[in-house]
Amino acid sequence: MELKHSQQIPHKFRELHTEKSCKKKDCKALFYIHQCVDNKVFKKIADAESSKEAWEKLVKCFSGDDKLKKIRLQALRTHYE
Numbered sequence: 401m402e403l404k405h406s407q408q409i410p411h412k413f414r415e416l417h418t419e420k421s422c423k424k425k426d427c428k429a430l431f432y433i434h435q436c437v438d439n440k441v442f443k444k445i446a447d448a449e450s451s452k453e454a455w456e457k458l459v460k461c462f463s464g465d466d467k468l469k470k471i472r473l474q475a476l477r478t479h480y481e
Contacts, residue, residue, distance in 0.1 A: 426451050433458070 429451035434442060437458075444461055448454035464472075 430454055 430448065433445065433451060433454050437445065441458070441461070445454040445457045448457060
């Protein structure tokens with residue numbers, strides 16, 4: 401009887417491999433986020449430990465409540481009309 405490949409690898413090793421893989425992907429995503437922003441925005445997210453944390457800071461930075469968005473849109477309309 402032959403063992404399948406997944407049965408030959410110890411469970412802890414598979415968890416470690418998966419954890420390393422996730423950490424590697426997270427670091428890669430954080431790198432890409434850092435590459436896509438300008439220096440002013442980079443200063444706001446430079447201390448982020450994960451890509452999720454950096455993304456949440458970006459969302460918080462660039463989104464506002466609905467009233468603020470409407471005011472900005474009105475200002476832009478009057479500026480370009």
